[in-house]
Amino acid sequence: MKVELPKLPYEYNALEPVISEEIMRLHHQKHHAAYVKGANAALEKLEKYNKGELEINVREVLRDLSFHMNGHVLHSLFWEIMRPPEDENKPDGKILELIEKSFGSFESFKKLFSASAKQVEGVGWALLVKCPNDNFYVLNIEKHNLMHIAGFKPLLAIDVWEHAYYLQYKNDRGSYVDNWWKVVNWDKVNQLL
Numbered sequence: 001m002k003v004e005l006p007k008l009p010y011e012y013n014a015l016e017p018v019i020s021e022e023i024m025r026l027h028h029q030k031h032h033a034a035y036v037k038g039a040n041a042a043l044e045k046l047e048k049y050n051k052g053e054l055e056i057n058v059r060e061v062l063r064d065l066s067f068h069m070n071g072h073v074l075h076s077l078f079w080e081i082m083r084p085p086e087d088e089n090k091p092d093g094k095i096l097e098l099i100e101k102s103f104g105s106f107e108s109f110k111k112l113f114s115a116s117a118k119q120v121e122g123v124g125w126a127l128l129v130k131c132p133n134d135n136f137y138v139l140n141i142e143k144h145n146l147m148h149i150a151g152f153k154p155l156l157a158i159d160v161w162e163h164a165y166y167l168q169y170k171n172d173r174g175s176y177v178d179n180w181w182k183v184v185n186w187d188k189v190n191q192l193l
């Protein structure tokens with residue numbers, strides 16, 4: 001039942017100058033690794049509880065599991081849907097078709113998604129998710145796990161925790177979000193559909 005830290009599909013410096021090598025190393029090796037460790041610790045406690053070997057506060061452990069497991073899942077998606085920067089970086093194919101169906105145009109979607117990312121209160125994520133009838137929604141996630149809608153599949157995620165940008169952009173989350181569009185791997189997002 002354990003989860004593992006996935007390898008990045010590119011080198012740590014591959015997203016420069018949009019995201020620095022230093023941020024990518026720390027983010028992957030320290031922050032994501034900590035969520036993997038936290039998720040596994042919660043799973044281990046639950047396993048021992050199930051065998052009658054450990055008494056736990058079930059609510060607390062399940063809260064830890066939700067926080068760390070979502071942290072692990074969202075970071076895994078975040079790494080996957082990025083690639084080296086391109087100035088003119090736009091989606092095509094099925095993903096574009098469904099974005100236009102749900103939001104009117106790619107520009108409208110980009111405006112909504114960017115606003116969601118910039119307005120996350122404290123730390124969290126903006127997500128593009130697909131619901132079972134193929135409609136798309138933009139979500140605004142606090143921490144890793146609050147304000148989710150169950151059953152909606154995340155296709156695109158931007159991490160707006162400070163650890164994702166502060167070393168390079170300081171408190172200017174807006175510039176980080178605006179630059180981030182250059183590193184979205186739309187081919188991968190199309191595959192995830």
Ligand SMILES: [Fe+2]
Binds near residue numbers: 027031075163164
């Ligand atoms: Fe992160």
